[in-house]
Amino acid sequence: MIRIIFFALCFSAISCESKEVSTTHKEYLRWVGDIPFDPAIDNPEFELCHGDSNARQYFNFSQGFQYEGEKLALVQEFKSSYEPVGVDDSGLIRIRFLVNCKGESGRFRVIAMDNNYEEMVFDERITNQLLQITKQLDGWKILPTLDEPLDYYQYLIFKIEKGNVVEILP
Numbered sequence: 001m002i003r004i005i006f007f008a009l010c011f012s013a014i015s016c017e018s019k020e021v022s023t024t025h026k027e028y029l030r031w032v033g034d035i036p037f038d039p040a041i042d043n044p045e046f047e048l049c050h051g052d053s054n055a056r057q058y059f060n061f062s063q064g065f066q067y068e069g070e071k072l073a074l075v076q077e078f079k080s081s082y083e084p085v086g087v088d089d090s091g092l093i094r095i096r097f098l099v100n101c102k103g104e105s106g107r108f109r110v111i112a113m114d115n116n117y118e119e120m121v122f123d124e125r126i127t128n129q130l131l132q133i134t135k136q137l138d139g140w141k142i143l144p145t146l147d148e149p150l151d152y153y154q155y156l157i158f159k160i161e162k163g164n165v166v167e168i169l170p
Contacts, residue, residue: 035098035107035109042106046100046104046105047100048098048151049100049101049102050148055098056143056152056153066099066143067139068139068141069139071170074168082133084165085125085126085129089120089122089126089163090114090160090162091120091122092115092159093111093122094110094111094112094157095110095155096153097109097134097154098154099140099141099154101148103140103141108135110131126160157170
């Protein structure tokens with residue numbers, strides 16, 4: 001598998017030397033999309049109960065929507081807090097984060113795209129509001145197991161039309 005990846009990287013690069021690949025690589029994430037702690041943007045007081053390598057991805061459990069009151073309660077939080085911004089910005093904004101075994105959230109990451117799925121930057125008044133509301137949500141469920149509660153990844157996708165939130169996924 002490593003050879004296939006190496007050859008694919010070499011094939012797509014203009015020049016490739018094996019010594020560069022073997023000596024300069026960064027530590028790989030466990031899963032694509034894992035969110036490592038970044039001291040420049042993350043709250044140092046937010047801690048995972050079982051470490052980064054044990055945080056469950058959303059495809060690892062089938063417990064339904066992970067918010068108290070389900071999706072209806074979450075949508076209501078945004079409807080009552082979000083103030084539409086009068087701009088032409090339209091597309092999707094995804095906020096991905098972790099929830100620890102205590103139901104606390106942290107390590108928020110935002111990515112946005114237009115309606116053609118091209119990366120874009122939305123008006124900061126939109127992304128900042130959505131991020132702040134998401135950070136203030138306090139109804140994330142604790143996922144119990146036989147031993148102890150789990151840490152897990154969560155995401156919200158906001159469909160934006162002309163500065164208005166028209167849908168929240170999943």
